[in-house]
Amino acid sequence: MATPLVVSDVAKSFTMHLRDGVTLPVVTGVSFSIRAGECAVLGGPSGAGKSSILKMLYGNYAVDEGQIIVQHGGGLIDLASASPRTVLSVRRHTIGYVSQFLRTVPRVSALDVVAEPLVERGEDRETARAKARSLLAQLNLPEKLWALPPATFSGGEQQRVNIARGFITEHPILLLDEPTASLDAKNRDVVVELIAAKKAAGVALLGIFHDLDVREAVADRVIDVTAFAAGKIAA
Amino acid sequence: MTDEPLLRVSALSKFYGSRVGCENVTFDLWPGEVLAVVGESGSGKTTLLNCVSTRLLPSSGTASYRMRDGQWRELYRMSEAERRFLMRTDWGFVHQNPADGLRMTVSAGANVGERLMAVGDRHYGRIRATAVDWLSRVEIDEDRIDDEPRAFSGGMRQRLQIARNLVTGPRLVFMDEPTGGLDVSVQARLLDLLRGLVTDLGLAAIVVTHDLAVARLLSQRMMVMKDGRVVESGLTDRVLDDPRAPYTQLLVSSILQV
Numbered sequence: 001m002a003t004p005l006v007v008s009d010v011a012k013s014f015t016m017h018l019r020d021g022v023t024l025p026v027v028t029g030v031s032f033s034i035r036a037g038e039c040a041v042l043g044g045p046s047g048a049g050k051s052s053i054l055k056m057l058y059g060n061y062a063v064d065e066g067q068i069i070v071q072h073g074g075g076l077i078d079l080a081s082a083s084p085r086t087v088l089s090v091r092r093h094t095i096g097y098v099s100q101f102l103r104t105v106p107r108v109s110a111l112d113v114v115a116e117p118l119v120e121r122g123e124d125r126e127t128a129r130a131k132a133r134s135l136l137a138q139l140n141l142p143e144k145l146w147a148l149p150p151a152t153f154s155g156g157e158q159q160r161v162n163i164a165r166g167f168i169t170e171h172p173i174l175l176l177d178e179p180t181a182s183l184d185a186k187n188r189d190v191v192v193e194l195i196a197a198k199k200a201a202g203v204a205l206l207g208i209f210h211d212l213d214v215r216e217a218v219a220d221r222v223i224d225v226t227a228f229a230a231g232k233i234a235a
Numbered sequence: 236m237t238d239e240p241l242l243r244v245s246a247l248s249k250f251y252g253s254r255v256g257c258e259n260v261t262f263d264l265w266p267g268e269v270l271a272v273v274g275e276s277g278s279g280k281t282t283l284l285n286c287v288s289t290r291l292l293p294s295s296g297t298a299s300y301r302m303r304d305g306q307w308r309e310l311y312r313m314s315e316a317e318r319r320f321l322m323r324t325d326w327g328f329v330h331q332n333p334a335d336g337l338r339m340t341v342s343a344g345a346n347v348g349e350r351l352m353a354v355g356d357r358h359y360g361r362i363r364a365t366a367v368d369w370l371s372r373v374e375i376d377e378d379r380i381d382d383e384p385r386a387f388s389g390g391m392r393q394r395l396q397i398a399r400n401l402v403t404g405p406r407l408v409f410m411d412e413p414t415g416g417l418d419v420s421v422q423a424r425l426l427d428l429l430r431g432l433v434t435d436l437g438l439a440a441i442v443v444t445h446d447l448a449v450a451r452l453l454s455q456r457m458m459v460m461k462d463g464r465v466v467e468s469g470l471t472d473r474v475l476d477d478p479r480a481p482y483t484q485l486l487v488s489s490i491l492q493v
Contacts, residue, residue, distance in 0.1 A: 060472055105452065106426065
């Protein structure tokens, strides 16, 4: 089966120059791979480095050591050492990301926030909006909110906009950072359905879910992040 | 995005006597890409912008630009007239102070129309129609077309300056603190407008700003400057979320939370 994402021996630490250069190790020796059509879940307590791993896979955090090999544009690239332009291209075409919080832009409507990733990929604006409408409806976001900028929405409403934005494209790899944290049961079920549909479509998913019910429902396997703890003395 | 850059800057330095303006700056810019240059006052970011846009000649280094016909030209070897033509047609320069980029005593319509005439348009009706179209794109009412920018608010002047720059369909726009000195509400409107225009027109832009929020909103890539040198560069969200250089960490940690 296809393996669009392979992570090998990745390490990450933060050097705090404003604190006399103290180094905070986060993770080391991170190695795993994700197959097409499976949903793997990063497990471990808060602070274990789950979000940091997702952020490295999205190019949002720099990688100190190791490789992140991604199938992109018919070839393989190492995201850990890729140029900013390559990372942008990977984000546009290959790796999608649903973050915990929505970063809103003033004056852009919820509908256009959701449609934007498709428009960036060259989709016609009206087609993109139509798809955005159907996703927002599926996620039960009241229609009267669609034309408004999401800055003033509640946490749950913003998160649904964020989820719709992340799920609207057909990226072959999708990263999910607690997409259900502030949702009610009904909408959590919708997200579970959306994830199932992505799996059926052959997307490789990697997520963080603190919600046990959701995790049970979507996870094919759990990757224990404590095994990569950098604080551990190397054996 | 094509595979060939639009602009290549290599080892650019500018000294003012023994003082450093900017030193050994190298970067490429691709079509449709927005690069933010951030740093505090005196870090050399405006010097860099002025050198790249040929408003200042550097002490050393090169900058090449891919012309519309695909030919690469070295900017500092072009004649003054050629550079001025480039500036009027294929480039735009948005100044922090609109009064530096506008003619304050001619009408708003003429400010936009003048750039069109500079590229050879002579048809009054067509020029006026284009001016009206551009004023509406920057959200200035049509009935203000015959007013002078002197009678405009700061935010309107800045929007007019943007219309004046974009009317000729430039491929590269330089911006020096485009939202500096504006109220936050006016800033948000301008940023949103700029973001939309840059995306719709596929513009490449170099934006100098001391405001990291502006950089985050507008740019895909950024360079952090201190004392004339680039101390860190990379994807905008990477630099802001995982700053590596001591100075970038200081900048990011100095942002006030609202």
